[in-house]
Structures are given as structure tokens and as C-alpha cells.
Amino acid sequence: MPVVRFDVLWPDSSVMKCLSPSTVIRNFIQEGEVYSLLEFVTMAELGLNQASDRVREVYGYACSAAADQLEIIQTKADTFRGQPAASVQVLRVD
Template structure:
């Protein structure tokens, strides 16, 4: 399956390099997209879960890398608890 790499800019302007094991993530995230932190977490969970499921459909097992990526995103998001109006931007997808 083709891997999709994407970079996100967190509310503190740090950039995180991420990846999805499936192009299905493009149905959820788009380059230039700017969303609230809670919405980004929701979208990331939906997109990476869908990507993991695509792997399951093709190979018979879920993709642990997609779940690991989601856990990394969720862990980083804890840095911004209490930030009002925190937003995340998808700055690159390829």
C-alpha cells in the first residue's frame, strides 16, 4: 500500500512529521487544512483508523504503524491542554 507522509504544525509552531499506511487519509486531511485541536484529533483518529482497516482488508491484520502514529499525535496534543483556541495546520502531504 502506498504510504502518505504528512506534516502538521502544532499550536506552538512545532512541526511533526507523520505518516499513514494508506491513501485513505486523504479523505480526512488536506494540505493547508487549519482546524481546531479537538477537531484535528477526531479527524486523525478517523483517518488513521480507516487506514489501519484498509491494511486489514488487504493483508488480514491491522496496521500497528497507523495506531502508533495516532498514539504519538494524541501524546503531543497533551502539551496543549488548556490552550484556548488551539489550532493545528496540515502543512504538507505527499
């Protein structure tokens, strides 16, 4: 399956390099877009879960890398939960 890499800019100006095991993530996040923290986490969850499901369809098992990436995103997002105006920008999707 084609791997998609995407970089996101967090509210603390840190950049996280992320990975999806499927191009389906492009249906959920767009390069250059700024999302509210909640919206980004929701879209990442939907996209990475669907990517994992696609791996399951092809190989017969879910993708642990997608689950791991989602957990990393959720953990980072938790550090900004008290900031109502927190946003995340998708810098790159390839």
C-alpha cells in the same frame, strides 16, 4: 499499499512528520488547512483507524504503524488541551 506522509504545525510552532499506511487519510485532512486541536485529533483518529482497517482488509492484520502514529499525535495534542484556541495546520500531504 501506498504510504502517505503528512506534516503538521502544532501551536508551539513545532512540525511533526507523520505517516499513514493508506491514501484514505486524504479524506480526513487537507494540505494547507487549519483545524482546531479537537477537530484535527478527531480527523487523524478517523483517518488513521480507517487506514489501519484497509491494511487489515488486504493483509489480514491491522497496521501497528497507524496506531503508533495516532498515539504520538494524541500525546502531543494533550500538551495543548488547556488552550481553547489551539489549532493545528496541515503543512503537507504527499
